[in-house]
Amino acid sequence: MTTPLITILDDEPEIRRILTEALDEAGFRTQSFARAREFEASLKRVTPDVCLVDLSLPDTDGLSLVHRLALEQGAAVIIISGRAQVQDRVTGLELGADDYITKPFDPVEVVARVRARLRSGPRPAAQTSDIAHFSGWTAHFDRYMLEDDSGTETPFSHAEGEVLRLFLDSPKRLISRSQMQEMLGGAAGDSFDRAMDVRISRLRTKLREDPKNPRLIKTIYGAGYIFLGDVSWD
Known part of the structure; x- marks a missing residue:
C-alpha cells in the first residue's frame, strides 16, 4: 500500500x-x-x-x-x-x-x-463505480460533475462528493450525524456539524432542491438525514 x-x-x-x-x-x-x-x-x-x-x-x-x-x-x-x-x-x-x-x-x-x-470508514453496500444515476441526475465521481437529464453539467467539490456518495451508497436509510462522522472522518463537534450543514446545503442547491421542502435529501430532525431517490450504478 x-x-x-x-x-x-x-x-x-x-x-x-x-x-x-x-x-x-x-x-x-x-x-x-x-x-x-x-x-x-x-x-x-x-x-x-x-x-x-x-x-x-x-x-x-x-x-x-x-x-x-x-x-x-x-x-x-x-x-x-x-x-x-x-x-x-x-x-x-x-x-x-x-x-x-x-x-x-x-x-x-x-x-x-x-x-x-x-481514514476509510465502513460504507454499507459501498460501490466501486464512479457513475451513479438517480432521479434524473447522473453523478460522475471520476470528474466531480453532476449532469441533469438535459445534459447540463454542474461541478461539485471533493468534500461535497464524499457526502453525496455516502447518501447514494445508502439510499432510503437513515444516516445519523455520528455515522457520518465515523464514515467521513473528522473531529466530532460543532466544526464537523457546520461542515456537514454547508456541504448538504450546497448539494441541495446543485440538485435544485426546494430548501424548505427538499425531495431527495431529507433532514430528520434530531436523528440525521435520509436520501429518498432510487439509485443505480454503472
Missing part, C-alpha cells in the same frame, strides 16, 4: 518545518511549497492525498485556490490559517475545504485531522 502523500502550502518556513517534521514522524510522505505557483505546478505531476493550504499567500488568493482544488483535484483540502473568524471558516468550507484548522495549532492535532481525512 502506497504511503499517503501530504502537501503543505505555506509561505512561513517555520510552519512548513513544523508540519513536515510532524507528518514525517507520523509516517507520511510530504512535499512543501512556499508559493502557490510551485504548488500548482506539482499537481500536474502527482495528486496528493491531502493538501494543507494556508489562506494568506503572497502570490494568490488562498480561498480561490481552495475552490479550484476542491473542484479539480481528487485530494482532500485542509485549510490551516491565522484567520480565526467564524465567517472565514464558513467561507472556506463553503468553497469546498474538508476541514479548517486555525493558527497557532498543535502539530499532533494536525496529524490527527489528516489521519481522520484519510
